[in-house]
Amino acid sequence: MIEDKNVGIIGTGLIGKKTVQKIAGLCNKVLCYDAYPAADWIKTIPNAEYVSLDELFAESHVISIHVPLLPETHHLINKVIFHLSTNITNPPKATVYGNFDVNMN
Numbered sequence: 001m002i003e004d005k006n007v008g009i010i011g012t013g014l015i016g017k018k019t020v021q022k023i024a025g026l027c028n029k030v031l032c033y034d035a036y037p038a039a040d041w042i043k044t045i046p047n048a049e050y051v052s053l054d055e056l057f058a059e060s061h062v063i064s065i066h067v068p069l070l071p072e073t074h075h076l077i078n079k080v081i082f083h084l085s086t087n088i089t090n091p092p093k094a095t096v097y098g099n100f101d102v103n104m105n
């Protein structure tokens with residue numbers, strides 16, 4: 001059941017936009033993040049908005065990633081898992097945070 005869930009989309013280029021258009025009618029809200037937001041396009045999707053990356057991580061139940069591999073996106077998956085783990089589980093041990101911190105550098 002996804003109709004009451006928020007979907008996070010990281011990267012709203014060609015594929016990200018198509019994903020937003022397909023999922024928007026099925027879920028509660030689509031929370032988007034892109035380094036270069038398509039401000040006019042997002043207005044055409046009633047339940048979609050651009051948010052900060054932190055807000056996307058905090059408010060999304062499902063996250064779909066559509067960014068190219070660049071120095072800026074390197075290890076983004078680790079960052080996603082790190083944030084999700086803080087949302088879903090009890091706070092992990094400090095060493096786990098430390099490991100993710102190392103991977104995110």
Ligand SMILES: NC(=O)c1ccc[n+]([C@@H]2O[C@H](COP(=O)([O-])OP(=O)(O)OC[C@H]3O[C@@H](n4cnc5c(N)ncnc54)[C@H](O)[C@@H]3O)[C@@H](O)[C@H]2O)c1
Pocket residue numbers: 010011012013014015016033034035036066067068069070072073
């Ligand atoms: N289009 C295809 O047919 C296809 C097929 C297979 C794989 N891919 C891969 O999927 C990925 C996405 O494809 P696409 O066609 O949507 O690419 P795209 O270039 O149209 O979109 C990429 C988006 O990522 C955004 N972006 C770049 N750096 C960012 C950052 N640091 N933070 C946030 N957003 C950032 C860009 O602003 C852009 O909107 C690419 O890696 C591409 O190689 C694409």
